[in-house]
Amino acid sequence: MDRSPELRIEPAPGVLKAARRWVDRIRRALGPDFVAAYVTGGALTQGFVPSRAEVNVLVVTRRLDAEVLERLAAALAAAPARAPRIAPLFLTADQVRGSLDVYPIEFLDLHEHHLLIEGENVLAGVQVSRADLRLQCEHELRSRLIELRQTYLLAHRSPSALAKALGAVGTGWNPLFRALLRLRGEEVPAHNARVIELVADLFEVPGEGLLGAYVLRYGKGRPRPSETRARYLAFLAAVECLVAELDRPAAGPAPAQG
16 A cells, blocks of 8 residues: 555656566566565656666565576676666565564655555555664764764865765755654655655754755755855754754654555
């Protein structure tokens, strides 16, 4: 069951056809070890451009021992190199079930952004605990905060390097921001800017600062060096506030589960 169908769109016909063609080759290589295949990630969101981005495909198998890996490697090597490019991820069904406590953000995101191509819908039963989700959110935020500080210290005299680092935040943090909303039991908006605004409201952090990375990546024109530094420091301060607020989680419903 898809919790938030408004987050997902059907991929373009060419993307879906290419994914099905690729999955058919992999399914034949796996034989009875094949469980399921999904299109995931960006191909199911607005603004996806097949010529510029890869199509993420998750393949779930019964086993991935040496013999199966050899068959898969041969099938992948024989696959024609043509657009759209397929970026595969192979997991066993046991790995999916056993990794939910370690990668709750990733599996909740998969749960909301997947399209079953063929097989058994093992993602329909994904269940993630609030404690596991909060722990990974805090770990990710603290790790990225340290990285942001280090980047500023080493590149503060290079506005272009700061702009590049902050621009990468504009997309790379989207799953984390969505996870923070789920942690508070909120529905996740379809638009990334609205996701960030809602995170700022719920955790009572400066919204303008938290939106700085998004504005830098998608805004028009090139900001002045002083503006880039100011946005970087404002985003850094907002993340510090977010970490502090996450240490005081509000009571609320557990993340929705399929």
